[in-house]
Amino acid sequence: MHALNQPRRAEDALEDLKAGLGAHAVLTGADVPARNCNDWSAQLPRRPLAVVRPVDATGVSQTVAACRAAGLPFVPQGGMTGLCGGATPEAGWVAISLERMTGIEEIDTASATMTVKAGTPLEVVQNAADAAGFLFPLDLGSRGSCAIGGNLSTNAGGNRVIRYGMTRDLVLGLEVVLADGTVVTNLNKLLKNNAGYDLKHLFIGSEGTLGIITRVVLRLFPKPRSTMAALCALSDYDAVVTLLGEARNGLGSNLSAFEVMWPDYWQVVTERIGVRAPVGSGHGLYVLVETHGSDEAADGARFQAWLEGMMEQGVLADAAVAQSHAQTQAFWAVRDACAEFGQVLGPHVSYDIGLVVAHMDAFATRCKTALSAGIPGCESVYYGHIGDGNLHLVAWVPGLAIEQQPKAAMDAIIYGLVRELGGSVSAEHGIGTMKKPWLGHARSEPEIALMRTLKTALDPDNLLNPGKVI
Template sequence: MNQEAFLAALGEALGAGQVLRGEAIAERHRSDWSGVAPVLPLALVRPRDTREVSAVLRLCSEHRVPVVPQGGLTGLAGAAVPRADAIALSLERMNAIESLDAAAGTLTVQAGATLQSVQEAAAARGLLFGVDFGARGSCQIGGALSTNAGGNGVLQFGMMREQALGLEVVLADGRVLPMLRPMLKNNTGYDLKQFFIGAEGTLGVITRALLRLHPAPRAKATALVALPDFEAALVLLRRLGARFPGALAAFELMWRDFVQTSLRWQQLREPFDAAHPLVALVDVAGEDEAALREALEAALAGAMEEGAAVDAAIAQSQSQARAFWKIREATAELPVHMHPPINLDVSLPMASIGRFADDCRAALDARWPGHHSLFFGHVGDSNLHVTTDGRAIGGEAEAFERMVYAQVEARGGSISAEHGIGLHKKPYLGASRTPDELAAMRAIKQALDPLHLLNPGKVFDL
């Protein structure tokens, strides 16, 4: 590769200011939220539309230059960390909300638009986008699709995959796949867009998306429910799912270690008169707030009668509901209070989650007495987060990961529920994928990116 000739061709194709080099590349483009050591890329390229993305990838293909796509850089697995021999391709300038069809419940958006901008555009028309998580103000739609992100709304609406009616994708050689078709029913061969959702930019670059929107609920009821054990949590989940079919918007489960830590960090009051092994945070959507609270109260009273709940508090206002959610959102405090936090994001068969948490805690107690570990998660969609303070385990992050992932593998679970593989989880991918599955994935990669230029070294090695 003639590096100078390549960079000159990039500058000519995109214009001044679109290609940055050396110290002109901001620190934030040298890594992501994963904590992977920063790397200065060959160049940072910031296209403004699909045509320019296509031109960039065509040049990279011709000159054999690797490409690392970057969204909002909020990923926790290292998928957006650049390489010294690669360009970083930032979609931040491609942030337009192009159109919204309220009657059809669809929104067309460029990949660099933030999740929050999509949510606000939908809300302005009385609609709701079905995915939400804490990085909403920074993360980008393209990145969320590329990692098939989840978050708080999965139980009701599904992950990002379920929100995507269509995609526009640029392949490694610059060809554009125009898959922005709004029909739910379209059985014309392979559903190609699915190859790129969750692929972490290794198969193509998502440039635009046609997203599904939902009617915004007129009311929401929120409750904290104290539980005696995990089996009771499953009983409560089934009861609420049956009582509010399609309207159970959240079922967040917090073990005592998480609740106690959250209250201490944020200087909050205990939500109940006594401490309990588990606390569920529940959101139910509906049409009338008073009627919804009454129905939720009756459902929780029934759960308490049969021993599936010990105590419950129903928010009487939106401010009280936000206060309940503040307990769960202590995850924003992890980087401040843990040194560093080691975050694992797994999913398991639902019936196995309680025993998995108990066995993990016992193994941690045996190896690192005095460790500070937290168990919490969405659980209603089989997702559990395990976080420990790196300093409290002597910085043995890899040993911690091996221990937890061995427990996941033994139960037939997934080492990544919603954060992807990137660099962090690549060594453990075999715990959740068979050799034949990995071979099929490599065959797809070879077919769509034969030169292995797109996000090389991420997810798996070729």
């Protein structure tokens, strides 16, 4: 009887939503956009039963209530730029897209906060902060497409974690719709607020499995009055570790980025992609160092003196210093060129892991060897935000389509080494479905059991983005 009634219940639920939210807010069948069928991960797209596009938390709550009444699983969606399948639907699910929930509601200059709707693109948030004389420091390559709610749901990292922290460090308050449709609003602007549990941290990083974030209060920071950047060449990884320590000591709180690129990465971006290299090839490693400061003259002199000291000590083999904003952007173009890997490498699999800094080069060397030996023809390149313990790599077998890439074999090699070295299978991209089989490599059984307890408590019917993370 349940199976016979289920299609009718689903149809009734969607008709109720059309009546309540407007027919244009509920897309079904051929009207479901391709973008809502998959994120940027290497999974095959899956068309949901419907895409519902509310404009506020009340609409999200109504959608959740309708889905629950019909027994329909539902998944929240933002910019769909995730890489682990966290926002990907299954057939028969309802996708709750926040794409119409956009806009800056308030910038409080006295509190240095911004209240924003969850579907707002990150770049819009950045630009609004800049226009108000502030900096919102979260920055990702997908800034023009990703939504701030999705950034929160995955606790995104990005390029400046070494100074400003992860996304959770940039959030003061949230509005969330729970799995039962309850709207919990705590748009807190206070930096200090110890009135009970800090509930926002339940939802930041939970990948839409515990609640649907609808509005957020973000911390803003003073806009830097100076930005200094240098692209450095070093002989080996010991020199990189030395440079990082000296940067922390010599540049202090001004240090905003410390990006490391291995020679295989350098070769791909400078020779195959064609990005102009500020320093010559043939070195052991390459590092992009950036600082944010408040006094251009003093900061410039300090940065130059620090670099000269590193050269005199033999830490650096070569270095180029940006003399303008355009040159700083050109330096970052070398690091951001990974966005073009698909055009020059063809189908490939991306990885995002966390390791203590001391182990990163050993991991890169061992992993490259193991992939080549264990998977005929497998190539790989390495790069990352080394200052905050985050290493990225991509692996591929040339000539194979994405569905033919031996991802299972790659995963076993890569995540096996991560576990051996005490790292994390996800530094900033989340778990979703792609990394779910490997969660135990980075979290203990008691930790995973506690995650399941929280999920059961908040979503006892297991309808909110089921099967993700745990």
